[in-house]
Amino acid sequence: MKLIIGLGNPGGKYKETKHNIGFIALDEIAFQNGWVFNRSKFESVYAEGIVKGEKVLLIKPQTYMNDSGRSVRQWLDYYNLSDEDIAVVYDDMDLPTGKIRLRQKGGAGGHNGIKSIIDHMGTKNFNRLRIGIGRPFENQTVISHVLSPFHKSENENMLFAVKRAADAAMYWVEGQTYIDTMTRFN
DSSP states (O other): OEEEEEOOOOSTTTTTBGGGHHHHHHHHHHHHHTOOOOEEETTEEEEEEEETTEEEEEEEEOSOGGGHHHHHHHHHHHHTOOGGGEEEEEEETTSOTTOEEEEEEOOOTTOHHHHHHHHHHTOSEEEEEEEEOOOOOTTOOHHHHHTSBOOGGGHHHHHHHHHHHHHHHHHHHTTOOHHHHHHHHO
16 A cells, blocks of 8 residues: 655645645646545545555645644554655755655655654655745745745646656556656656
8 A cells, every 4th residue: 555645734725825736746646547535534635546456545634734744643553554655745945846856764854744744753764755846035934935826937837847746656656666766756
């Protein structure tokens, strides 16, 4: 079993924001595979499918970004999964819009959703798929940046990154190691 966990905030107010790029990427994976987010469990909404005989869950925690780890921990405990069985998809201000970066471990880098997952899992070792949202504009706070929608001039790059992230996630769930996935998509 594989879990692809997208980070974001629930509700229409946040739907199109940069901080919700993890949810947006999971929507793309679901769309490409004909899966539907029509179930809820462990403070999440999720979609499920089968890829090459293996169950895959797309999970959107509904706990708000800063407490995402609470939901993730429940999934791992219930299915007795290890950190190798998950990939977390989230926004990264240190990458320009349109870029993705895959890693197997690391710190939170100032990202409160990742900090929460690290705190609840007790490890920094889990697969990550970061999608660039760029840095705040001059005189813009980090909070206003991440909670704003992409500018029209960024949409094409954002959509490219979302599709590339979906391709990388599917490459991994189709049976490739995460190291091989990193080599192909970084």
